[in-house]
Amino acid sequence: MTSIWVGARVRLRGIEPGDWQAFKEFDEHSADMRSGDMLHPPRSDKGYRRWALEEASRGPDGDNFRLAIAAAQDGVLVGTLNTGNADPRAGRFGYGISIGHRYQRRGYASEAILMLLTFMFGERRYHKCEVGIYAFNEPSIALHHKLGFVTEGRLRDHEYFAGRHHDMILMGLIAEEFTAHHPLPTAKETGG
Numbered sequence: 001m002t003s004i005w006v007g008a009r010v011r012l013r014g015i016e017p018g019d020w021q022a023f024k025e026f027d028e029h030s031a032d033m034r035s036g037d038m039l040h041p042p043r044s045d046k047g048y049r050r051w052a053l054e055e056a057s058r059g060p061d062g063d064n065f066r067l068a069i070a071a072a073q074d075g076v077l078v079g080t081l082n083t084g085n086a087d088p089r090a091g092r093f094g095y096g097i098s099i100g101h102r103y104q105r106r107g108y109a110s111e112a113i114l115m116l117l118t119f120m121f122g123e124r125r126y127h128k129c130e131v132g133i134y135a136f137n138e139p140s141i142a143l144h145h146k147l148g149f150v151t152e153g154r155l156r157d158h159e160y161f162a163g164r165h166h167d168m169i170l171m172g173l174i175a176e177e178f179t180a181h182h183p184l185p186t187a188k189e190t191g192g
Contacts, residue, residue, distance in 0.1 A: 004118055004185060007111045012067045012081065019068055020045070020052035022077040022100065029101040039161060062086055063093060063124055069112045071103075078103035081112050083120070091127035093120055110143060114182060117147075121175040122184035128174050134159070135167035148181055149173045 005012045030039055043051075055066060063086035069079040079099035086093040095116060099109050120126045131149065133140045145151075149171040157165035 004115060004123075007072060007115060009072055009107050009111045010078070010115070011070045011072050011075070012112060012115055013070055015052060015055035015066060015068050015080075017049070017053045017056045019056075019077050020048040023052065023080075024048045026079070026098065026100045063088065063120070063126075067116075069097075069099070069108060071108070076103075078106075078108050079112070081116060083116070085130075086126075088124075088126075091125070092130055093126050093128075094130045094132070096131075105139075110147060113143075113147060117173070117178055118182065118184060121178055126175065128172055129178075130170065130172045132168045132170055135169050141169055141171075144171050144173075147173070148177050150177075 024045070027040065027042075059065075064083050066080060066082035068077055069081055070076060071078050077100075079097065081095060081097045083093055083095045095113075097109055097113060117129060120129065129149075130152075131144060132155075133144065135141075135154070141151075150173070151169060152172045153170040155168040155170065158168040159166050
């Protein structure tokens with residue numbers, strides 16, 4: 001039996017209480033924090049432990065959930081992926097992804113995103129995925145274009161940090177566009 005949560009490079013899994021140290025390390029890179037979200041004040045080891053324990057204890061909220069991205073080869077935590085704004089009635093969802101600074105540019109993000117899209121389009125019946133990417137995050141924009149996302153718009157001066165306002169690029173991918181390049185696995189291929 002194979003799992004749609006395991007690929008050649010990564011394995012997606014739930015957050016574990018012991019992951020707190022990796023998340024603390026990820027947060028030490030301000031530029032990375034700004035690329036995916038925003039800069040947060042430092043927190044204590046106890047605060048990271050509490051956060052990881054809460055995340056490990058929390059189940060999905062409908063189709064909104066957070067997953068750890070672990071390297072398939074050695075199980076090291078390399079990042080996180082979370083869905084958001086899942087709207088089953090409208091058939092759309094979004095996600096955010098963050099790869100730790102020292103693990104970037106190794107194909108972890110693209111494989112994790114493909115796994116998530118396979119699940120959300122093929123198992124949860126969503127029709128569209130929407131993402132917002134800061135305009136200065138050119139590597140993420142390029143990655144999403146490579147995965148088939150289409151630029152749908154630009155929100156000017158949308159977020160403020162690092163002393164100025166930044167534009168947000170809106171990108172979308174429809175299930176049919178995804179499956180044209182990434183056929184969904186059959187029930188037999190996933191052990192069903």
